[in-house]
Amino acid sequence: MNDSRSIRLHYLFRAVILLAFALYIGHLVQQDALHYYVAPKLARWIRLCPVPLSLMALSLGLQAVLGKSSVLCDCEHRLPQSRWGSSALYSLFLLPLLLGFFLPDRALGSAAAARKGLSLSYTAIESGSGGKFTSANPYEAEFAELAGKLYAQPVIPVYPEIFSETLGAISLYKSQFAGKEILLSGFLYREPQGQGQTGYAVSRFLVQCCTADATPFGILLQPGTQISLPADTWIEVRGKLAVVLYQGVETLQVVPEAITAVPEPSTPYIYTNADAAAAWEALQPLSVR
Known part of the structure; x- marks a missing residue:
């Protein structure tokens, strides 16, 4: 089992990733680029996602900073116990985010x-x-x-x-x-x-x-x-x-x-x-x- 300090770091990493997803969706909405990725019937719901994602990020951040050590645990979902395991886990979320931010938004082609x-x-x-x-x-x-x-x-x-x-x-x-x-x-x-x-x-x-x-x-x-x-x-x-x-x-x-x-x-x-x-x-x- 991870100690409370390790769990707090994991909470912070997750909060950052959730916030990054919220910012990315907000970026697509601002650039009017959602239509490159999802159908209109789905886009209307995707536009609302930054709000719950930001709230979840805030909740995790508050738990990481202000949460009591006695109530922090990874009982139901075991957290990676090594740096390599953590890096591999979070890179699965960070890589598509980085690609989304730095690659141009354009339609599929030939x-x-x-x-x-x-x-x-x-x-x-x-x-x-x-x-x-x-x-x-x-x-x-x-x-x-x-x-x-x-x-x-x-x-x-x-x-x-x-x-x-x-x-x-x-x-x-x-x-x-x-x-x-x-x-x-x-x-x-x-x-x-x-x-x-x-x-x-x-x-x-x-x-x-x-x-x-x-x-x-x-x-x-x-x-x-x-x-x-x-x-x-x-x-x-x-x-x-x-x-x-x-x-x-x-x-x-x-x-x-x-x-x-x-x-x-x-x-x-x-x-x-x-x-x-x-x-x-x-x-x-x-x-x-």
């Missing part, structure tokens, strides 16, 4: 997409024929409704608010959308394909909770497209949809007519939408270039 593997389409069975978009599957019915609304557009705008749902609906009826014009934006993903060739895709990260579960999601650009922009440049692409065989699977691709570099959006990630068809209606007043 490097993370290459590690995770870029998802190019939903693995859905194509259904419907002609100009009809129907499905007996309740899950696909939502996409069918959205597909009907998209098909009626002369130029299909892929809004960030329903990015994955839009591409999912088009993918479900990919053959019917072949030749339709589309407008979308994302970061430029470059994938070497051997023999000096490079493949391109317009990509976004789909985030459910935080960047730990982020999935890179995108659509291919026609092979041979000449792009001089570096990877991770945010671009807007206007072109026509086509269905190609990619790695043995029928996949959507865009034959670009115009590629324009654009600023990175304030919210670079995309999130799922429970009612994509209703969201589409709400987004209609937005202008389409």
